[in-house]
Amino acid sequence: MVKVRVLGAAERAVGTRHATGALDLARRLPRLAIEARRIAATAAHGIHGRRQAGSGEAFWQFRAFVPGEPAHRVDWRRSARDEERYYVREREWEAAHTVWLWIDRSPSMGYASALSQAPKIDRAIVLGLALADLLVRGGERVGHIGLTNPVASRSIVDRIAEALAADQTPPADLPTPLPLAPLTEAVLISDFLTPAGRVQDAIERMAARGAGGHLVMVLDPVEETFPFEGQAVLADVESSQTLRVGDAGAFGALVRQRLQAHRQALKDACARRGWTFAVHRTDRPASEALLSLAARIAERDAGMAGVRIGGGG
Template sequence: MARVRVLPEAARSPGRQATESALDLAQRMPRLVLEARRVAANLSHGIHGRRRAGIGETFWQFRPFVTGEAAQRIDWRRSGRDDRLYVREREWEAAQNIWFWIDRSASMAYVSDLAQAPKVERAIVLGLALADAFVEGGERVGMLGLMAPRATTRIAETMAETMVADRFSLDDDLPPQAPIPTMDEAILIGDFLSPPSEIAVAVEAISSRGSRGHLVLIADPVEETFPFAGQAVLHDLEDGISLRIGDAVSWGSAYRERMALHRASLEDLARRRGWTLTIHRTDRPASEAALRLITLVAASRGVSGARR
């Protein structure tokens, strides 16, 4: 039977338990930063020189109209040939902003002996690695509610420092409900175990101006399979409540069915908003999810040379 454990609160903000002085970040959280650098080094930098939607004069593509956008953006001639509304996008030559949110709430501290890393560590490594790759590709990277977009070559260290200094987000299991500009893109990384209706409110607020986005769901293998038998006690790490069950095998069937319905709700949310959903298990390499996200971001901007 798989063993599980929960990290202490300090571990969800690596470096918090160390000095808060202006020491080099590599002394406070070297393992995660170095791991992120290793993952980033393995990514294909197929995001250089890509065509982007924006305010230029050259036509790029038509895309479906998203609820919340200004009606004057609709191309009525193109829309008249179909049963959907379309927006005409033009090329954009400047750098684009990509906003990250990394869940560090209590449920992210979960880890089983089937996993390569705790969920929170995997989320941080994945976020830092992607940020490094995007900046290398000419983008600006920011953190929702925490850091304005920037294009420093030390973006991984800068984001890590921002998380270390942040004393207010450890209890937030949903991103800030702050809209981002139309041409920006959001990458939200977490376990998304909140009710789908609450997740939808946050996603719809972020994308209310028509921006694109990606949900990256981090899951421990035990959360996927529920490989328990006999009596068990389940603990809600967010609300501090517990549930004792007498037959874990029977209960596991209902659990997996409920989890499937939850995932289906997230897939429907992503589809309705024109976003993507990536499910990443922590028994798989971080590079797998990173490569998929690089591909999805490139594909969302119509890059013909993106890795498939």
Template sequence: MLRTRVLGQSERQPGQPVLKASLDLAARLPRLVLEARRVSASVHGIHGRRRSGPGETFWQYRPLVTGESASRIDWRRSARDGHLFVREREWEASHAIWLWIDRSPSMGFSSSLSQVSKVDRALIAGFALAETLVEGGERVGHIGLTRPMASRRIVEMLAQAILADRRNGEADLPPDEPLPRLADAIMITDGLTPAAALAKRIATLASSGARGHILLIADPIEETFPFSGQAELFDLEDGLTLRVGDAGKWGEDYRERLQAHRDAIREACRHAGWTLTLHRTDRPASEGVLRIASLIAASRGGPAG
């Protein structure tokens, strides 16, 4: 029942396509990528973990320290001014940050109170987080779609992978397998799958010790249910309809059940050591992005933003 949407004048009517994701996502992606970059540029104070250590990416030259092996000397650089220099590489730990962006049918909903669908907000937030984190020195991948990457083209690469994906567009949960032990996960979803199923998937992802953060996307109408009189509800996932005689009274019960559902998700996150952040689509995307980026920076020992 928690997947049910009320039909207002601006909401989807029966018989209309649910999301038309495969038809119009390609047309929307350029705008979403530009908006994600604008959001990422507005997020300040998030720094990554750039430091020296074993890896493949050149970081800096530094003077040779007494006692170090001569095999570490970069003779070409040292020959420039007669001093001995060591070529350091950027530290690359085995952990990475794994995104998962919910693109299931329920994410296609938008009301007159928001004017942006949940899936578009989720994609903007996910792309913005990816760019912010890569600029901070992290590697980011999408669960089930890409490997972790530190490319400056991370947004375009994620967008292309999502556009080409024909298998997971309807899934309302990430793949059912543990993440690497040192990984971080970011799930961006509306959470409108049964709480028990979501809790089980969180437990699986975290079973190896991976940390995680859930960004819960909600339309303001889903939060407030501001209706009275007769109403017809339509389930975007299953195509079912429900006629409600007294929407005001039904709304009271709905809000109680939604709170209980959210409490169950929050408890699952607490048990796994994960965080839960609620983000409404009538609020700026930068708020959710800054919150998640700050949590990750804090977990890395950096400034909280």
């Protein structure tokens, strides 16, 4: 039988009015922040420039000079090799845009099994902080919805960690669905074990003005596989309700079927707004989810740059 546990309120709470929760946070957050920085630094070596024209420092390519551009942009050494045209040295695009992060800290995120590397809440925090660090390294501005303003500070990990620690509001399973500005992006990290209709409504409201977004569904491997047999008692961590199951093996087939349908509903809700959806299991390295998420952000970033360039006429 696979052992499972659910972190108590003091362990799960990132910000709390209770002294026990604050002491537990003081022990956990520094470790999570260090792990996030390490993962971000490792991932940064595997991520190349975005290869879009702009004001970055790294060379991208030469292109033909366009009449009306400032003459100082001409690369005279390259142009000297061509008798018919002038050339401009283009650099990689590093114009900062805003990414809004949100990390779920609701009760269901405290779930952990013996098959996982970390509780869902710890993995969500590490992934969120690592992503913030990686994005800031790339020149982006990052903020946490409801907690911090977007900044492009190298101390972004500390800023968000401190804001999480100081937060006294009861944790919600979804962020406040306020419309985000056009050309911004939201990254929501949660188990999304809430009705798909509520998640879809949040996406629709946040994307109403054209903002992009990414959902990362963090699950414990036991939640996906439900490897139980015989009699079992299931407890809802969000309430005091319990369910006694006589045949856990047969019940598991129904659980897996419903989870698959729920995931498909979330994926469809994202697709309607051009958002992305991915599942990350806590028995896998956080770096896998970080690299995949960074690639999806960069891909949409490239598309938005094309919209801006094309719209500029």
